[in-house]
Amino acid sequence: MKLATQDKPFFPTDMEGKLNCIKAMGFDAYEIDGAVLVERLEEVKAAVEATGLPVSSVCGGYSGWIGDFDENRRKKGLADICRILECAQHIGAKGIVVPAAWGMFSLRLPPMVPPRNAEEDKAVLLDSLGKLEIVAEATRTTVFLEPLNRYEDHMINTLETARELIVAGGFKQVKITADFFHMNIEESDIARSIALHREWVEHVHLADSHRYQPGDGHMDFVSGFRALKKIGYDGFMAFECRVRGENPEWEYKKSVQFIRDCMEKAR
Numbered sequence: 001m002k003l004a005t006q007d008k009p010f011f012p013t014d015m016e017g018k019l020n021c022i023k024a025m026g027f028d029a030y031e032i033d034g035a036v037l038v039e040r041l042e043e044v045k046a047a048v049e050a051t052g053l054p055v056s057s058v059c060g061g062y063s064g065w066i067g068d069f070d071e072n073r074r075k076k077g078l079a080d081i082c083r084i085l086e087c088a089q090h091i092g093a094k095g096i097v098v099p100a101a102w103g104m105f106s107l108r109l110p111p112m113v114p115p116r117n118a119e120e121d122k123a124v125l126l127d128s129l130g131k132l133e134i135v136a137e138a139t140r141t142t143v144f145l146e147p148l149n150r151y152e153d154h155m156i157n158t159l160e161t162a163r164e165l166i167v168a169g170g171f172k173q174v175k176i177t178a179d180f181f182h183m184n185i186e187e188s189d190i191a192r193s194i195a196l197h198r199e200w201v202e203h204v205h206l207a208d209s210h211r212y213q214p215g216d217g218h219m220d221f222v223s224g225f226r227a228l229k230k231i232g233y234d235g236f237m238a239f240e241c242r243v244r245g246e247n248p249e250w251e252y253k254k255s256v257q258f259i260r261d262c263m264e265k266a267r
């Protein structure tokens, strides 16, 4: 298992400096924003070559969701994601993390009644993923479908729902992102869910129970990592968190060490 990180305000802005900083902090890779990848493709490619630090994956950086209520926004999102996948292939990144939607609707917050029913949601998601499957196959990349917690999305909250959709569509290039923050809210037993979805989990996001840096909250990472080890997971685990503390850079370094210790304990 390898560690990646998303961008942070305390990283340098020039790409080579950013990747060197990420490496020095103890990470193995960078999870890039999709818009940054598209806009700065050649700079990213040169920085990866110069530093030897790969871009593992992409997250965000497109407008419109694959499950968007608005058809024009959904189409725009799909077109953006397709372009991102072409760029991902160009720099050797594995694929893109994609939720059904983020912050569009929650069944647990007012008005609580969505403008579309669950059957229609499913049809829209199958259509979107079917379109992305073709581009992912052509670019030899993967769509890492990501269940989010109930307050951030109403369509896919658990690994099980993500898997059902992937199986229903017969997709080969769509796998699952297991995000510890969301799983902590939605899964009855994180380790068991990982074990049950061994065939589909191909990307991991890390944050502690409160979405701050791992080690600051009360998440049991060791049992989750043990489950990942058991299923032979050898992919990336990307830090996706806010950083709490007086000296964020120092806290972040400490967090990398904390996670490496958890990985060691899980052996």
Ligand code: LER
Pocket (backbone or CB within 6 Å): 059, 060, 097, 098, 099, 102, 146, 148, 152, 179, 205, 240
């Ligand atoms: C949002 O909470 C999240 O986890 C991101 O990875 C969205 O793709």
Ligand code: MN
Pocket (backbone or CB within 6 Å): 146, 179, 205, 240
């Ligand atoms: Mn995530």
